[in-house]
Amino acid sequence: MAELRLQKVLAAAGIDSRRKCEELIVAGVVRVNRKVVDELPAFVDPEKDVITVHGKRIQAARKVYFLLNKPKGVICTNRDPQGRKKAIDLIHTSERIFCVGRLDVGTTGIIILSNDSELANKLTHPRYGLAKTYVVGIKGQITGEQIEKLKKGIWLAEGKTGRASAKILKRGHKESLIEVTIRQGLNRQVRRMLAKVGLPVKSLKRTRIGKLDARGLGVGKFRPLTKTEVAYLNKTTQVQRSAHNV
Numbered sequence: 001m002a003e004l005r006l007q008k009v010l011a012a013a014g015i016d017s018r019r020k021c022e023e024l025i026v027a028g029v030v031r032v033n034r035k036v037v038d039e040l041p042a043f044v045d046p047e048k049d050v051i052t053v054h055g056k057r058i059q060a061a062r063k064v065y066f067l068l069n070k071p072k073g074v075i076c077t078n079r080d081p082q083g084r085k086k087a088i089d090l091i092h093t094s095e096r097i098f099c100v101g102r103l104d105v106g107t108t109g110i111i112i113l114s115n116d117s118e119l120a121n122k123l124t125h126p127r128y129g130l131a132k133t134y135v136v137g138i139k140g141q142i143t144g145e146q147i148e149k150l151k152k153g154i155w156l157a158e159g160k161t162g163r164a165s166a167k168i169l170k171r172g173h174k175e176s177l178i179e180v181t182i183r184q185g186l187n188r189q190v191r192r193m194l195a196k197v198g199l200p201v202k203s204l205k206r207t208r209i210g211k212l213d214a215r216g217l218g219v220g221k222f223r224p225l226t227k228t229e230v231a232y233l234n235k236t237t238q239v240q241r242s243a244h245n246v
């Protein structure tokens with residue numbers, strides 16, 4: 001296991017916030033393998049090191065991973081001054097979890113929640129290019145030309161988006177459905193890409209994250225990821241993709 005910052009390990013074990021844990025460390029009440037550690041930065045291996053706070057050994061947080069089928073109106077941040085329903089409220093666990101990446105409040109579909117910040121950072125880093133697939137409801141019709149533009153990449157404020165997959169699932173006069181796969185996770189990326197090619201989004205649903213999908217998972221429901229799925233996610237973050245634009 002990699003060495004982690006001591007305050008992060010304490011916070012993950014439920015001692016207090018990272019800031020408060022830093023204060024505890026500096027106050028000299030934290031020991032690692034019996035020695036007082038009162039200077040920062042300090043790094044530990046929570047699987048090997050014996051860490052105590054006020055003489056009491058901390059319990060390393062168990063790593064947990066869930067897949068949620070997020071309903072509309074639910075937010076992906078852990079704090080909301082407006083008091084809206086949060087994705088973490090839909091998961092029954094005693095661990096301090098957070099959303100891995102984000103779906104907008106109006107977007108539905110699958111999202112991973114976990115307390116494993118190391119894996120979360122990698123999964124959301126564009127370097128690893130994990131594919132995310134969305135089914136998008138569009139107002140009106142869509143042309144082949146618009147699909148081609150989406151595939152080639154769209155200029156957004158951050159730069160040009162990478163190559164995407166895009167295909168028409170249903171052509172209608174009033175409404176069309178398309179499927180888009182992207183490998184980055186810029187803020188409101190799909191909505192902004194579609195706006196740039198003149199397509200107003202009526203609905204947005206994430207249907208796949210890499211190999212994971214919503215099969216058997218009703219809206220608002222969650223399930224733990226299997227060991228195989230967690231191993232798969234760890235493996236995908238070992239393979240770095242090159243040639244990324246954004």
Ligand code: URA
Binds near residue numbers: 102188189191192
């Ligand atoms: N792209 C968006 O525009 N919104 C999401 O929620 C996810 C991807």
